[in-house]
Structures are given as C-alpha cells and as structure tokens.
Amino acid sequence: MGFLSVVANGLSMGAIYGLIALGLTLIFGIMRIINFAQGALLMLSMMVSYWLWAATGINPYILVIIVGPIMFAVGYICERCLIKPVLDEQKDVREPVAVLLLTAALAIVLENAALMVFGADYVMAKTSFSTSTIALGPVTVSAARFYGLIIALLAAGIFYLFLHRTQVGCNIRATGQDRNAAALMGIDVPKTYAIAFGIGTALLSVAAVVLIPFYYVHPSVGAVFMTKAFIVVVLGGLGSIPGAVLGGVIIGLIESIGAQYMAATLTAMLVYLVFLLVLFVKPTGIFGSPYDW
Amino acid sequence: MIEKNNKKTIILWAGLAVILLLIPMFVTKPYFLHVIIMCLLWAYLATSWNIIGGFAGQLSLGHGIYTAVGAYVTVMLFNTLGLSPWLGMFIAGAVAVLISLVIGFPTFGLRGAYYALATVAISEGVIVLINSIGDVGKFHVGGAEGLILKTVGNSWAAFQFSSKVPYYYIILILLVLGIIAAKKIKDSRLGYYLVALREDEDAAAAIGINVRNNKLIAGAISAFMTALGGVFYAMLIRYLEPNAVAGAVSMSTQMVFMTIVGGAGTVFGPVIGGILLSLVSEFIRFYLGGQLMGLHLFVYGLIVLIIIIKQPSGIIALFDKLKERLSREQH
Numbered sequence: 001m002g003f004l005s006v007v008a009n010g011l012s013m014g015a016i017y018g019l020i021a022l023g024l025t026l027i028f029g030i031m032r033i034i035n036f037a038q039g040a041l042l043m044l045s046m047m048v049s050y051w052l053w054a055a056t057g058i059n060p061y062i063l064v065i066i067v068g069p070i071m072f073a074v075g076y077i078c079e080r081c082l083i084k085p086v087l088d089e090q091k092d093v094r095e096p097v098a099v100l101l102l103t104a105a106l107a108i109v110l111e112n113a114a115l116m117v118f119g120a121d122y123v124m125a126k127t128s129f130s131t132s133t134i135a136l137g138p139v140t141v142s143a144a145r146f147y148g149l150i151i152a153l154l155a156a157g158i159f160y161l162f163l164h165r166t167q168v169g170c171n172i173r174a175t176g177q178d179r180n181a182a183a184l185m186g187i188d189v190p191k192t193y194a195i196a197f198g199i200g201t202a203l204l205s206v207a208a209v210v211l212i213p214f215y216y217v218h219p220s221v222g223a224v225f226m227t228k229a230f231i232v233v234v235l236g237g238l239g240s241i242p243g244a245v246l247g248g249v250i251i252g253l254i255e256s257i258g259a260q261y262m263a264a265t266l267t268a269m270l271v272y273l274v275f276l277l278v279l280f281v282k283p284t285g286i287f288g289s290p291y292d293w
Numbered sequence: 294m295i296e297k298n299n300k301k302t303i304i305l306w307a308g309l310a311v312i313l314l315l316i317p318m319f320v321t322k323p324y325f326l327h328v329i330i331m332c333l334l335w336a337y338l339a340t341s342w343n344i345i346g347g348f349a350g351q352l353s354l355g356h357g358i359y360t361a362v363g364a365y366v367t368v369m370l371f372n373t374l375g376l377s378p379w380l381g382m383f384i385a386g387a388v389a390v391l392i393s394l395v396i397g398f399p400t401f402g403l404r405g406a407y408y409a410l411a412t413v414a415i416s417e418g419v420i421v422l423i424n425s426i427g428d429v430g431k432f433h434v435g436g437a438e439g440l441i442l443k444t445v446g447n448s449w450a451a452f453q454f455s456s457k458v459p460y461y462y463i464i465l466i467l468l469v470l471g472i473i474a475a476k477k478i479k480d481s482r483l484g485y486y487l488v489a490l491r492e493d494e495d496a497a498a499a500i501g502i503n504v505r506n507n508k509l510i511a512g513a514i515s516a517f518m519t520a521l522g523g524v525f526y527a528m529l530i531r532y533l534e535p536n537a538v539a540g541a542v543s544m545s546t547q548m549v550f551m552t553i554v555g556g557a558g559t560v561f562g563p564v565i566g567g568i569l570l571s572l573v574s575e576f577i578r579f580y581l582g583g584q585l586m587g588l589h590l591f592v593y594g595l596i597v598l599i600i601i602i603k604q605p606s607g608i609i610a611l612f613d614k615l616k617e618r619l620s621r622e623q624h
Contacts, residue, residue, distance in 0.1 A: 034406055082602065089605045097352055098605040100409075101553045104546055105601060108594030115587030219587070223541075227417045230410045238406060265425035272418030279399045279411055 006256050008141040012149035014252020018245040019152045019207045020225050021232035022159060023200035029239035030176040030196040033083070033096060036103040038229060039222025040110035041201050045071050045208030046217040047114060053125045053212065060125055060209045061151060067205040075201025079194040082106065087193075107222070114219040125212040148210035155206040156245050159199075163241070172196050176239070231275045237285030246286060250274075313465060317458045326457040328575050333464045334525060336567030339551040340471040341518035346549060347557035348475075348484060349511040350491030351401070352409040355416030357544035358396075359389045359516045361423060363523025364538050365440065369432045371451070372443045378452040382524040386517040393516035394509060401508040416545055423535040435533070442531040452528045460529055467525060468564070471518060476560050478514070487511055491558070519548075554600050556607025565608055570597070 020042060027035045035041075049067050053060050083099055090096050124130070129143040136146075163169035174182040175192045183189045207225075215221075232251055236243025254274055258267035278285065320326045338360070345351050366385035370376040376384075396415055400408040424437045434440060447455045454460060478484045486507045490497040498504050527533055537543045547570075555566020574593050581589040604610060 028406060032406070034409060082598070085602055086605045097346075097350075097557065098553055098601055100352070101550060102598065102601045105550070105594050105597040108542070109591055109598060112587035112591035112594060116585050116591060120586065227414060231414045234407060234410045234414065238410075263425075265421060268421045269418065269425070272414060272421070275414050275418075283399045283403050283407065 002139070003260075004139040005141055006260050007253065008136075008139055008149075009145055010253035010256030011249060012141070012145040012152070012252070013256060014249035015149045015152035015156075015245065016207050016210060016248070017225070017228050017232050017251055018236075018248025019155060019203060021229040021236070021244040021248055022156060022241060023203040024229050025233050025236075025239055025241065025244045026172075026203075027197055027200040028233070030172055031083075031087075031193055033099050033103065035197075035200065036100060036226075037078070037106040037110065038103075038200075038204070039224075039226030040107035041071070041074070041222070042204045042207060042225055043114060043217070043219060043222035044074070044110055045201075045205045046212055046215075046221060047118060049205070049208045050123055050125055050212050050217050053127075060127060060212055061147065064205055064209045067209060068202050071205040071208075072198040072202040076194050076198035078106065078201070079197035083197070084190060084193070111219050111222065118219065120218060122216040122218045124214070124216045127213045130213045142214060144210075144213040148214070151206065151210050153245075155203065156241070159203065160241055162199075168192075168195060172199075228271075231271065233285075235275060235278055235285055237287035240285070240287035243285055243287035317461050323457050326461060328572075330457060330461050330464055330529065331575070332568045332571045333461075333468050334522060334529070335547070335551055335571040336564040337464065337468045337471050337525075338519060338522045338548050339555065339563035339567035340468070340475055341515055341522060342548040343515075343552045343557060343559075343563040344475060344478060344518065345508075345512045345515035347552055347559070347563065348479060348491070349487040349508055350558070351508055351512065352406075352549070353412045353512070353515070353545075354409050354541070354549060355396075355412030355419075355545050356515075356519050356548050357539040357541065358392060358412075358416045358419045359519035360523030360526060360544055361419065361533075361535070361539035362389045362392060363520030364527035364533050365423070365434065366520075367524045368440055368442050368527050368533060369429075369434065372440075373432050377450050378524060378528055379450070382521055385524055386520045389516040389520035390513045393512045397509045397512045398505075401505045401512070412545075413541070416539065416541065420535055420539045423539060437535065439535065440533040442527060442533075444531065453531075460525075464525055467521065472560060472564065474514075474518065475563075478511075479560055483507060483510060488558075550597055554597060554604075554608060556609030559607070559609050562607050562609040565612075569608065 020038065024035055024038050027033055027038075045067060048070060049060055049063055052058070052063050052066060056063075082102060086099050086102055087096060090098055127144070129147070132143045133140050134143050134146050163173055171182070171187045171192050172195065174185065174187060175189055175196070179189050182192070211217075228251060232247040233244060234247075235250060236245070236247030251271055254271055255267055258270050262270075316329060317326060320329060338356075342353065342356050345353055363382065363385045366388050367378050367381040370381040370384065371378055396412060397408075400411045423434065426434045427436045428434060442453075445451045445453055447453065449459075478487075486497070486502050489500070489502055490504050490507060494504055523538065526538065539545075551566040551570045552563040553566070554570055555564065556562025573596055574589075577589045577592050577596075581592060600608070
C-alpha cells in the first residue's frame with residue numbers, strides 16, 4: 001500500500017472513531033455522564049445491523065433508516081427507565097458517579113446477553129463492495145472504508161447542523177449550558193435528557209452500518225472502540241464536536257501510519273503515548289476549556 | 294461507630310472480632326476459605342479505592358494499574374533477585390505512588406471527568422505494555438503468557454504457605470489496617486479537605502485549600518494501599534495474567550462497583566460492598582458458571598444494575614436508616 005492509501009485508511013477509521021466519540025461527548029456535555037455503555041451499545045447496533053442485513057440483504061447503508069430509530073428508542077428507553085430514577089435520587093450530588101456505574105453495569109449486561117444469544121462468533125457483512133477498491137487518482141482505497149469516511153463526515157455535519165439550527169438542538173445545547181436556566185425558559189429538561197441520550201445512541205447506528213461491511217462483529221467489539229472513543233474525546237476536548245472529529249482522525253492516522261512502520265503493539269502504545277503527551281501539554285484537549293462543563 | 298462507646302457496641306465488635314479470628318477453625322475446606330479470603334481482599338481493595346474515589350470524589354477507573362504494579366514488581370524482584378516479598382512490597386508501593394503522581398499531576402488540575410477518562414486510557418496503555426514486554430533487562434515479565442511466581446514451599450520469608458490459613462490472617466490484618474487508615478484519614482485535616490473539594494472545588498480553593506496537592510496526596514495513599522493488595526493477590530494466586538491483574542473488567546471496574554454499591558465516601562461502605570459483591574459473584578459462578586456462556590456475568594451485571602437503581606447512595610444507607618428507626622423506637 002502506498003503512503004497515501006495508508007493515510008486514506010487512517011482518515012476513514014478516524015472519522016468512525018470520531019462518530020462514536022460524538023455520542024459520548026454529547027451525552028457528557030448535556031448530562032455530565034460518561035456513558036460506559038457506549039461501546040456495548042455500538043456492539044448492539046452492529047449486531048442489529050448485521051442481522052437485518054443477513055435477513056434482508058439490503059445495502060447496510062440504507063439499513064440506517066431502520067437501525068437509527070431502533071437505537072434512538074433503545075437509548076431513550078434506557079435513559080427513562082434506568083438513568084432517570086438514579087439521576088433524580090442523586091440530584092444534590094455534583095458528580096453523578098452512581099449513574100456512571102449504572103452505565104458500566106448496563107454494558108456488562110448487554111455484552112453478556114449478546115454472548116448468550118449470538119455466541120462468541122465473529123461475523124461480518126460480506127457485501128458486494130466489501131473487498132472492492134476505488135481508485136482516486138494515485139490513491140487506491142478500500143471501497144467500504146471510503147464510503148465509511150464520507151458517511152461518517154456527513155453524519156457529523158448533519159449532527160452539527162441539527163444542534164445549531166433546530167429547536168430541539170437548541171434545547172439540548174441550552175440544557176447543557178445551564179439546566180436550571182433552561183428549565184426556567186420552559187424547556188422540558190428530563191425529556192431533553194432522554195432525547196440527547198437517544199441521539200447519542202442513534203449516532204452509533206451510523207458507525208455500526210459503516211463498520212459492518214469491513215469490520216468483524218463479536219460481543220466484545222465495543223471494548224475496542226470504547227477506549228479509543230475515550231481517548232478521542234479527551235484529545236479533542238470534552239463536549240466539543242469538531243474536537244471529537246479531529247481527535248478521531250488523529251488517532252486513526254497514528255494507527256494506520258504507525259502500523260506501516262512498526263509492530264501492532266508498539267502502534268497501540270504510540271496512541272497512548274500521544275494521548276499522555278497531549279494531556280501534559282494541553283490537558284483540556286485541542287478544543288476544550290476546563291470551565292465549560 | 295465506636296464513638297457512642299456504649300456497652301452494646303463494644304460487645305458487638307468484640308463478638309465480631311472473635312468470629313473473624315475463629316473462622317479458619319470452622320471453615321476447613323480450602324475452597325470455602327479461599328472464597329472468604331477473596332472477599333476480604335476485595336473489601337480491602339475497595340477500601341483502598343475509596344480513599345481517592347470516595348473521600349476525594351476523583352473517579353479513578355484505572356486502579357488495576359496499581360494492583361498490577363504491586364503484583365509484578367514484587368514477583369519480579371523475588372523471582373530474579375530473591376528479594377523477600379515483605380521488602381519487595383514497599384518498593385512496589387513506592388513505584389505505584391510514583392505512577393499515581395505522573396497520572397495525577399496533569400489531570401488533577403482539571404475537573405473530575407478528565408481524570409476518569411485519563412485513567413481508563415492510561416490503564417489500557419499499561420495492559421498493552423505488560424502484554425507486549427517479555428523481559429526488562431534480566432527481569433522476566435512474561436508478556437501475554439503471564440508471570441509465574443517461583444515457588445519455594447512453606448516459607449514465611451517468601452510469603453508462601455501450603456495452607457490457606459496464614460493467607461487468611463494476613464489479609465484480615467491488611468483489611469483491618471486499611472479500615473483504620475481510612476477512618477484516620479476521614480477524621481483528619483486531609484479528610485475534611487477532601488470532602489470540601491469533592492463537594493465544591495471552587496469553594497474549597499477559595500478558602501485556601503490546595504486542591505491539586507490534596508488530590509495528589511489522596512491518590513498516592515490510595516495507590517500505595519492498592520499496590521499492597523496487588524502484592525497479596527500475587528502471593529495468593531501465584532500466577533499473574535495481565536488482563537486479570539490489570540484489566541478493566543476483572544480489576545479496575547470491580548473496585549468501583551463494590552465501593553459504590555456499598556457506599557462511597559464512608560468507612561465501612563466499601564467493606565460491605567466488597568464482601569457482598571464478591572460473594573454474589575462467586576455464588577453465581579458456582580451455580581451458573583459451567584452453563585450458557587456469559588450467563589453468570591449477565592446475572593451479575595443485572596444484580597449490580599438493580600442495586601444501583603434501588604439504592605444509589607449505597608447499601609450502607611440502609612443500615613443508617615435501620616439504626617435511625619431503632620433509636621427512634623427506643624426513645
């Protein structure tokens with residue numbers, strides 16, 4: 001593979017990392033909760049997308065129309081039935097640690113439920129474009145990854161516009177800035193929380209459908225992306241949307257370029273090393289401010 | 294709890310002490326004693342985590358680093374140099390303190406969430422590192438294969454016993470020391486500083502508390518105590534598998550689960566949570582372990598989920614309510 005192809009691969013993987021991190025950053029920004037179930041919910045999205053694809057044979061990208069609403073509903077219901085009761089109980093606690101642990105427990109439940117239902121097999125949606133490549137001038141890239149990059153960037157763009165141009169988006173941002181003031185302005189804060197959690201989860205369905213044509217699905221696939229997403233949000237700045245995308249791209253590039261020149265474990269170490277360096281030089285991340293949240 | 298100093302509580306504590314001391318005489322099956330030892334170890338680890346996670350409210354999700362440091366440093370020193378684990382554990386503790394300062398220095402200047410995420414990422418990095426290193430100089434690390442403790446037979450100097458009973462008394466002493474340390478810290482100036490900065494960092498800084506330094510001190514104490522737990526784990530299990538010693542699911546998250554379920558920021562909450570959750574986990578594994586893959590962890594997760602939803606401030610809150618009701622009935 002030429003260097004430019006490696007860069008292209010890194011970009012596409014990075015954009016997907018960014019997409020996963022977007023949901024994390026949104027939920028944290030609005031509710032101050034680190035969602036530890038993000039990885040498990042991604043796994044769930046991938047499983048649902050895979051089984052829908054296997055059952056119908058429809059192009060996975062089109063399936064997002066079905067998987068997206070399903071995941072939104074899953075997120076919405078999770079927030080309403082699990083998180084809200086604990087959040088209400090812990091109203092006077094500054095950092096809702098119990099909620100965070102709740103999402104971690106949810107992740108364990110989801111992962112092991114998937115293990116029980118689907119077994120530990122590795123599956124992948126072998127679509128017509130899974131193994132084909134696209135030539136862009138001198139650069140040859142895998143078609144699935146190229147489409148993934150485009151769709152991920154598109155989704156991030158739409159999400160940005162949604163937050164800034166629609167009433168619901170403004171409600172979400174207002175709640176994130178000051179929930180008491182938002183409530184005084186007539187915003188239904190609990191409902192906004194549930195919507196934000198639902199959207200954060202629905203974003204995962206986009207990541208899921210672009211991943212399944214070239215990435216194996218198994219019950220613990222979420223853990224792989226979870227840690228990356230954590231690194232990405234800290235790198236980009238907690239709560240920042242451009243930060244999440246840029247952070248994702250940086251991690252993706254380090255991984256793919258690193259893999260060309262050194263052993264896989266060293267590349268993994270390099271990611272953590274860059275992360276530590278950024279933490280020391282600019283602890284708030286590229287676009288973050290320590291006082292935002 | 295002893296503050297009231299009435300006869301009843303003294304009798305209660307004395308009775309508890311006698312029971313704890315006599316347990317090895319009644320529990321003769323090594324399996325059951327091992328389960329009890331693991332309960333006490335988890336209670337101790339949760340108590341250690343609670344210093345930074347509960348008292349100071351700094352959510353460390355990477356305490357597996359410190360158990361790994363404790364376990365690996367001690368075993369490496371013993372295997373290669375023959376250094377007694379009783380000495381090695383202090384070197385391991387010092388290394389853990391150093392690492393806690395390296396992690397804490399950049400992140401403690403920021404708000405809670407950054408620290409939590411940073412600890413996750415760093416502990417994942419440490420796991421990758423341990424998995425990929427075969428040897429450091431003449432020290433054998435073992436990489437992904439794991440590291441086996443050199444066995445020398447029954448020896449106090451080598452912290453190795455053929456019976457489980459000495460392990461029981463050692464972990465019991467360690468746990469009691471841990472609880473005393475937690476109690477002392479809670480009642481000390483440092484303890485009040487930590488509560489102040491947990492509740493409101495800006496207000497704490499405004500009244501002249503050095504927020505970062507106090508977090509660093511609490512983090513270092515917690516790291517040192519956790520490392521000692523790691524040493525005990527290494528001596529008991531005698532085989533270090535990177536993902537079991539340092540892993541998020543098997544180590545780091547467990548300590549947090551137990552502390553939160555028991556009651557974070559209290560002295561006895563982590564002890565209750567540690568014992569309860571490890572009993573539940575062992576019980577489920579015993580009955581469901583061999584069956585459908587994933588079933589026992591699924592049930593475990595479900596139980597934790599339900600406890601957190603029903604009792605977000607920890608099981609210890611139930612005891613407080615009970616005590617309140619009892620005292621109301623007496624008057």
